[in-house]
Amino acid sequence: MTAIFIILFVMTFLLIDSRSHSASDTLIALFLPNGLALLLGFLCIVYSTGEKPEWRRGCIVVQTMVSGEQKTAVKTTEVLKFIEFADFQKIDLRVAKIVKAERVPNSEKLIRLELALGNEQRQIVAGIGKNYEPDNLMNREIIIVANLVQRKLMGLESNGMLLAAQSEQGPVLLMPEKSVVSGAKVS
Numbered sequence: 001m002t003a004i005f006i007i008l009f010v011m012t013f014l015l016i017d018s019r020s021h022s023a024s025d026t027l028i029a030l031f032l033p034n035g036l037a038l039l040l041g042f043l044c045i046v047y048s049t050g051e052k053p054e055w056r057r058g059c060i061v062v063q064t065m066v067s068g069e070q071k072t073a074v075k076t077t078e079v080l081k082f083i084e085f086a087d088f089q090k091i092d093l094r095v096a097k098i099v100k101a102e103r104v105p106n107s108e109k110l111i112r113l114e115l116a117l118g119n120e121q122r123q124i125v126a127g128i129g130k131n132y133e134p135d136n137l138m139n140r141e142i143i144i145v146a147n148l149v150q151r152k153l154m155g156l157e158s159n160g161m162l163l164a165a166q167s168e169q170g171p172v173l174l175m176p177e178k179s180v181v182s183g184a185k186v187s
Helices: 001-014 023-049
Strands: 053-057 061-064 069-076 093-103 111-117 120-126 141-145 152-153 154-158 166-168 172-173
Touching: 093 120, 111 141, 152 166
Parallel strands: none
Antiparallel strands: 053 061, 061 069, 093 111, 093 141, 111 120, 152 154, 166 172
C-alpha cells in the first residue's frame, strides 16, 4: 500500500510541466493523483482486512468475518461536547436500593422499580426487562439520577433514571462495589 502512495506521488511530479500548463492544470495534476491515492489506500485497508464499514448516526459499524462467524464492532466517530464542572454538579447521583421490581404490563423492556432513597421511596420505570428478571433485582443497590424531571412511561410515573452501561447484549446496571447507605451521594 505504501508503494501505491509513492508511485502516485511520483506520478504527480512527472505530470507537472509548468512551462506548458496553466496554474489550474498544475493544481489538478498535483491534487487529483494524491486524492486517488488516499481513496485507494482506504479501500486497500478496508478490503484487505475483510471489514465492511457502514455509517450509522455518528458511528462506523464494522462487520468482520472471523473463523466463518460474523463479528460486529461499533466505533464511535462523534466528538462529545465537554461540559463545565458547574454543569456536572447539577446532576444529583445517588445510591438507591431496589425494594420491589415488577414487569410493566404489555411491555417487553420496561420494569417498574420501587426504590429506597434514604428516607424517601421512589418509583422508576426502566427499560432493562430484556436483560434482567424482576426477582433478581430485589435488594440490589443501583446508581440513579435523583433530580431528573418526572416523566411518564406507559402511564407510570418515573421519578429518576438508573445508570446502565450499553453493551452488545443490552444495558448493564451500574452498582456500587461494596454495600453503601441508601441515598448516599455519588461524586
